[in-house]
Amino acid sequence: MSRRFSPQSIALTLAAPLVAAVFGLGISSIALMITHNSPLETFRAMWDYGTQVGSLIEMVNLGAVYYIAALAVALTFKAGLFNIGVESQIRLGALFAAWIGAMFTLPPVLHVFVILVVASLVGAMWAFLPALLKVKRGVSEVISTIMLNSIGSALSAYLLADHFQQLVAGSNNVTTKPLPQSAWVPDLMSWLNRVGIKDVPGGGPYGLVFLAVALGFLYSFIVNRTRFGFDLRASGASPTAASVSGVNPKRMIILAMMLSGAFAGLAMMPVMLGESHAYTLGFRGGVGFTGIAIALLGRNNAVGIAFSSLLFGFLEVSARILELNGIATEIYIIMQGAILLSAVAAYEVVRRYRETLNARALARAGVTA
Amino acid sequence: MNELAVELRHIVKKFPGVVANKDVSLKARRGEVHALVGENGAGKSTVMKVLYGMQRPDAGEILVDGQQVRFRTPAEAIAAGIGMVHQHFMLADNFTVLENVILGSEPTKHGRIDTAAARARILEMAAAYGLDIDPDAMVENLGVGERQRVEILKVLYRGAKILIFDEPTAVLVPQEVDELFAALQGLRAEGLSVIFISHKLDEVLRVADNVTVLRHGQTVAEVAADSVTAQDLAELMVGAELPTAPPRSTVPHERVVLSLQGITVGGQGTRDLLHDVSFEIRAGEVVGIAGVEGNGQHELIDAIIGLAPCQGTIVYNGTDISRFSVARRRDSGMGLIPEDRQREALLMGSALWENRMLGHQRSAPVARHGVLQLKAVKADAAVIMREYDVRAPGPETPAHALSGGNQQKFIVGREMSRQPSLLLASHPTRGVDVGAQAAIWEELRKARDAGMAILLISADLEELMAMSDVIKVMLRGRISGTFDPQRTTLEQLGVAMTVASA
Amino acid sequence: MKSRSMRWSAYGILGVLVFSLVRAITGSSDLTSVGTFNAALLLAIPIALAGLGGLFSERAGVVNIGLEGMMVMGTWAAGFWGYQRGPWMGIVMAVIFGTIAAAVHAVATISFGVDHVVSGVAINLIAPGIVRYLSVIVYQDSNIPGAGPTQSPSVQSIGSNGLPFLSGGHVLGWQSPDLLGSIGAKGWFFISDISRILRGLTGDVSYVTMLCLLLFPLSWYLLWRTKFGLRLRSAGEAPVAAESLGVNVYRVKYIGVLISGALAGLAGGFLAIVASSNYQEGQTGGRGFIGLAAMLFGNWRPGGLLMGSALFGFSDALQLRASDAVHSALLVIAIGFAVYAVAQWRQGRRVGGAVTLALGLGVFALFTYVKELPGPFVTMTPYVTTLVVLSLATQRLRMPAKDGVPYRKGGDS
Structure with missing residues (x-):
């Protein structure tokens, strides 16, 4: 207990992300220098732009979406599985939620609730497929979810174009029928006004940022405090020990994947109910993949994932200023990638170092074999 | 032929937390089979790893053919003519015998592996030392004895003059042991030195010329095999600490806790892994299962706990549980100490308090309405650690940081905490130091006297004799004999373990 | 070894025959x-x-x-x-x-x-x-x-x-005749199909x-x-x-x-x-x-x-x-399932055979009732193929024993 919070232990916990950040910045600097840009000026420009109120709001909004996606991925990591299919679970969840949600009008809160349920059910069902293939036919979920991503994106394109589309006069944007107002979730600008922050052009934080927060608590509770979460983690840590302890491995695969899909289905809801109010052809892609990176960076921990989501959001938003300076915005992807890769390597190094420390601690305690 | 082939002088090897070798010395001559004996944890394997270049000694000297040497890798030891036949075979299952043998020193011709030359050489060696093998067979299709021959050929192929055998008979059936010993005589006759690690004293006396005895990481004696008895060696090995079981003062109850009727577990081939096994365990009774490893003991546990699909009926406390899930069986009060604790009974990377929940996650005090009671669990883990003398800094310590004995004590404590009416204990004291062994025996005895039924599987016949009320012997998936430990000898058990009764 | 290669050739010829047949029935020439x-x-x-x-x-x-x-x-x-x-x-x-x-x-x-x-x-x-x-x-x-x-x-x-002579390859600047190409253009059942396939692979x-x-x-x-x-x-x-x-x-x-x-x-x-x-x-x-x-x-x-x-x-x-060729390929798949079902049945795997047959009938129904596959479904073809093939094949696979297991020098196991 006292060991847990010893200065050394805290230093070790912080060491990996710090090393990763320094390393990530270093690699990005090299990339910038190769292209004859000053790293310092670039970072300063990003910092100045990124810390403006409007940018921070965008960061939170983006972060909320990433956060939910990353929680979905992390759930399967905990179970020793890898749901790369989050991308298409998000997409199909959003598409069906938009289509069904626009069919009727309900009292405001109830309407939102129904849409959320639809989104997560569809996500769960799409995640059920790879789980079934794994349990029944032994197909690795890594490959099958990748294939289902491609299939899902073709399927959603087809459904949108041929079945769910609402033609808007004078616009060539392909979109579903807009959601009625009862399904809209207002932004939180008025709250910010109350603490003295003035309106910004892009609008305030999405109301469903709270959904992300709630899901974070839910994730943490399920994983750490419930029997199901323990079974999940045990399966991930040692499948043999888990089944000896009475966990049914097949059932666990199906439940973990479906729960992950249910989370994933919700990822785009803050945007859809807060801003776009429909599913459009220009639906943002890649959220699921970014979610994988964030889950890894956040070590499958609800708080760690939250910080990582905000970091990724910050980098992405603040890089937009660079276009004005003639630097490719995509530098942020290189930064994210470099941070991620150095982080996973650093975590592994710290883990090995910890093992050695543990052994030494035992030796000091005078414990012998 | 009496020159020293290898000599170890005062080897010291420390690991974090453990001194594995305090002071080990050993001399092996050419044309000699030299046995290295000692209890589990006496440091036998460590000193051999030092000799083979897998570990570097902290102090001491190694001499090969009178020259002082210092090995940094096994490759250097191999070059000096030392070979190791590992206890756990190091073979690629998906390779042929030939590929396994030549790996690392492949003969080539124009850049291509010269398979014909390799095959000829292997067959020649096989004939010379009496190691019958088909070089083109896939290793995955070989039996244990054949695999061991492949390991020996690997070593000989590299021109080893000194062969280390690490507990080679642990996995063999008696006929295979005979074949191995014949091969060892062949090696000796060719002038090679064999270092034979074992804790089975009768085998040692059968095969060895000289014996070095280790105790707690120290050489305590070097004796000629024909000048000592097994009893002498045993006393040298354990010193004064030989734990003995007091006679039991209670008697088993009449109530049957577990009843197996015609349990059969099918195998991949034609033979059943477990065939028509029936017996009962009563409250307060210890039923011991003896047998050479791999004769259905593991399948028996799996069948009872529900991991292996089986035919037959299992009645537990009056309820037919044949179709119950693993979870339901465990929750109805079956304690389990599995054979391979690190794989089956622990989450090695997780804290001890998390491990406290494993297998108990569905019932109080661990969970209520599906919610874990973390406070209660942590407190309970601390209690188990105190009561069962688990030596670790605290419940937050990860399981992998503990020694094998302490891991096992924690598992025993965990399983006992629910006061199960039945305990399935598979090799509960394997790889555990003498102190922990005595403690575990004491706990089992106390629980038995309080009315717990125990199924005890062990490879240690003395443990079985001391603990059991009745001993069943398993051979090829069947019960080949039932014995009363009070009126039976080790020899009788040995016969039942190896020869199918009429 | 010889019988194995002959068996595979037989499978190959049978496959081409099925394709030719379906090509002839449906008229989608892109199939071959x-x-x-x-x-x-x-x-x-x-x-x-x-x-x-x-x-x-x-x-x-x-x-x-x-x-x-x-x-x-x-x-x-x-x-x-x-x-x-x-x-x-x-x-x-x-x-x-x-x-x-x-x-x-x-x-x-x-x-x-x-x-x-x-x-x-x-x-x-x-x-x-x-x-x-x-x-x-x-x-x-x-x-x-x-x-x-x-x-x-x-x-x-x-x-x-x-390939020179067979597929119109050029040798030192000289354009050789294109034998397979001209047979392929003839429109003879099977012979032309197989020529076109070979021409496609070698020209x-x-x-x-x-x-x-x-x-x-x-x-x-x-x-x-x-x-x-x-x-x-x-x-x-x-x-x-x-x-x-x-x-x-x-x-x-x-x-x-x-x-x-x-x-x-x-x-x-x-x-x-x-x-x-x-x-x-x-x-x-x-x-x-x-x-x-x-x-x-x-x-x-x-x-x-x-x-x-x-x-x-x-x-x-x-x-x-050509999306119409994908549609026609459904018929090939249906036939493939039927053949596989028969093989399973003969090996005594009755349940598996029945399931396969049902799948085949399903694909056949799809072929019959849906006249044209919508574009996105055509796009999915390679991915669906991958999934189907993996779910049929995975269980008989043998991957390297320590594939994906991080290895540490001197570590245990």
């Missing part, structure tokens, strides 16, 4: 056209190369899901240097870029012990970012025609040739394609007949044993992963320069993953992998060339 098979070859090669890359890495015990990202690097390098220095230089640089990306994977997985899938996914995430960044820098404000942030200017094509084949095809027997020889191959495979099967026999497992694994990246880079270069004429963003379209699937299908062997790639290449070619 020269163009389809020429395209199938072109599409199969990158998949097969990626799969071969996966093979080298996984035989050495390192799962390489980063093939896709390594291919992406290859496509970009091929576009950039192909435009600057000609197509061959483009191919060379593609190989180098793929190898660089693989070096990252090797360092992370082998030296740092990072989970293989995690590292691979990270590479797949970063690679598109890097190439976009590079493209913006070199193409955005350049005035090169056709260049932009998502594509390179076009690259000169590499020459091609065919107008790029020199790069020929080189790539050579890599397969070469890899087989390297892995199964040489010292290096034995050691590489031992790193994937039993690294601890290999280390104990003096094999430098780390080095062997590094080499395996680097070769893997080189081949993935080559696959990318092929996509950009041979299968297309410039680099385009998203050009790889998941082919790295399909390559992995082909490797699984081929049971971690070059021959099987090539067959798997052919299957995927063909389904890809069909979907690209």
Whole structure:
């Protein structure tokens, strides 16, 4: 207990992300220098732009979406599985939620609730497929979810174009029928006004940022405090020990994947109910993949994932200023990638170092074999 | 032929937390089979790893053919003519015998592996030392004895003059042991030195010329095999600490806790892994299962706990549980100490308090309405650690940081905490130091006297004799004999373990 | 061995017969056209190369899901240097870029012990970012025609040739007759079909394609007949044993992963320069993953992998060339299921046979009632094929025993 919070232990916990950040910045600097840009000026420009109120709001909004996606991925990591299919679970969840949600009008809160349920059910069902293939036919979920991503994106394109589309006069944007107002979730600008922050052009934080927060608590509770979460983690840590302890491995695969899909289905809801109010052809892609990176960076921990989501959001938003300076915005992807890769390597190094420390601690305690 | 082939002088090897070798010395001559004996944890394997270049000694000297040497890798030891036949075979299952043998020193011709030359050489060696093998067979299709021959050929192929055998008979059936010993005589006759690690004293006396005895990481004696008895060696090995079981003062109850009727577990081939096994365990009774490893003991546990699909009926406390899930069986009060604790009974990377929940996650005090009671669990883990003398800094310590004995004590404590009416204990004291062994025996005895039924599987016949009320012997998936430990000898058990009764 | 090759030839002829039959019934000529098979070859090669890359890495015990990202690097390098220095230089640089990306994977997985899938996914995430960044820098404000942030200017094509006399190949500048081509044009049932298929596979084949095809027997020889191959495979099967026999497992694994990246880079270069004429963003379209699937299908062997790639290449070619041919292919699949069901039934697997038959009937119903498949469904073809094939094949596969298990020198087991 006292060991847990010893200065050394805290230093070790912080060491990996710090090393990763320094390393990530270093690699990005090299990339910038190769292209004859000053790293310092670039970072300063990003910092100045990124810390403006409007940018921070965008960061939170983006972060909320990433956060939910990353929680979905992390759930399967905990179970020793890898749901790369989050991308298409998000997409199909959003598409069906938009289509069904626009069919009727309900009292405001109830309407939102129904849409959320639809989104997560569809996500769960799409995640059920790879789980079934794994349990029944032994197909690795890594490959099958990748294939289902491609299939899902073709399927959603087809459904949108041929079945769910609402033609808007004078616009060539392909979109579903807009959601009625009862399904809209207002932004939180008025709250910010109350603490003295003035309106910004892009609008305030999405109301469903709270959904992300709630899901974070839910994730943490399920994983750490419930029997199901323990079974999940045990399966991930040692499948043999888990089944000896009475966990049914097949059932666990199906439940973990479906729960992950249910989370994933919700990822785009803050945007859809807060801003776009429909599913459009220009639906943002890649959220699921970014979610994988964030889950890894956040070590499958609800708080760690939250910080990582905000970091990724910050980098992405603040890089937009660079276009004005003639630097490719995509530098942020290189930064994210470099941070991620150095982080996973650093975590592994710290883990090995910890093992050695543990052994030494035992030796000091005078414990012998 | 009496020159020293290898000599170890005062080897010291420390690991974090453990001194594995305090002071080990050993001399092996050419044309000699030299046995290295000692209890589990006496440091036998460590000193051999030092000799083979897998570990570097902290102090001491190694001499090969009178020259002082210092090995940094096994490759250097191999070059000096030392070979190791590992206890756990190091073979690629998906390779042929030939590929396994030549790996690392492949003969080539124009850049291509010269398979014909390799095959000829292997067959020649096989004939010379009496190691019958088909070089083109896939290793995955070989039996244990054949695999061991492949390991020996690997070593000989590299021109080893000194062969280390690490507990080679642990996995063999008696006929295979005979074949191995014949091969060892062949090696000796060719002038090679064999270092034979074992804790089975009768085998040692059968095969060895000289014996070095280790105790707690120290050489305590070097004796000629024909000048000592097994009893002498045993006393040298354990010193004064030989734990003995007091006679039991209670008697088993009449109530049957577990009843197996015609349990059969099918195998991949034609033979059943477990065939028509029936017996009962009563409250307060210890039923011991003896047998050479791999004769259905593991399948028996799996069948009872529900991991292996089986035919037959299992009645537990009056309820037919044949179709119950693993979870339901465990929750109805079956304690389990599995054979391979690190794989089956622990989450090695997780804290001890998390491990406290494993297998108990569905019932109080661990969970209520599906919610874990973390406070209660942590407190309970601390209690188990105190009561069962688990030596670790605290419940937050990860399981992998503990020694094998302490891991096992924690598992025993965990399983006992629910006061199960039945305990399935598979090799509960394997790889555990003498102190922990005595403690575990004491706990089992106390629980038995309080009315717990125990199924005890062990490879240690003395443990079985001391603990059991009745001993069943398993051979090829069947019960080949039932014995009363009070009126039976080790020899009788040995016969039942190896020869199918009429 | 002889009877096995004869059996496979028999299967091949039977397959072509079914295709000819369906072609004749449905009238969709693309099912057996020269163009389809020429395209199938072109599409199969990158998949097969990626799969071969996966093979080298996984035989050495390192799962390489980063093939896709390594291919992406290859496509970009091929576009950039192909435009600057000609197509061959483009191919060379593609190989180098793929190898660089693989070096990252090797360092992370082998030296740092990072989970293989995690590292691979990270590479797949970063690679598109890097190439976009590079493209913006070199193409955005350049005035090169056709260049932009998502594509390179076009690259000169590499020459091609065919079999002399049979497929109209040229020898020292002389154009030989095109025998298969003229028979293929006759419209004789089966004979013309088989001629068109062979003509498609052997005519107008790029020199790069020929080189790539050579890599397969070469890899087989390297892995199964040489010292290096034995050691590489031992790193994937039993690294601890290999280390104990003096094999430098780390080095062997590094080499395996680097070769893997080189081949993935080559696959990318092929996509950009041979299968297309410039680099385009998203050009790889998941082919790295399909390559992995082909490797699984081929049971971690070059021959099987090539067959798997052919299957995927063909389904890809069909979907690209003509959606009506995909529709007709449904009939082929239905017949295939029926044949498989009969085989299962005869082996005594009654339930399996019934399920397969039901699937076949389902596909047949689809063929009968849906006259034209909507476009997106056609696009899905290769991915659905991958899923179906994997779910049929996975259970009889044998992967390297220690594939994907992080290895630590001197560690336990």
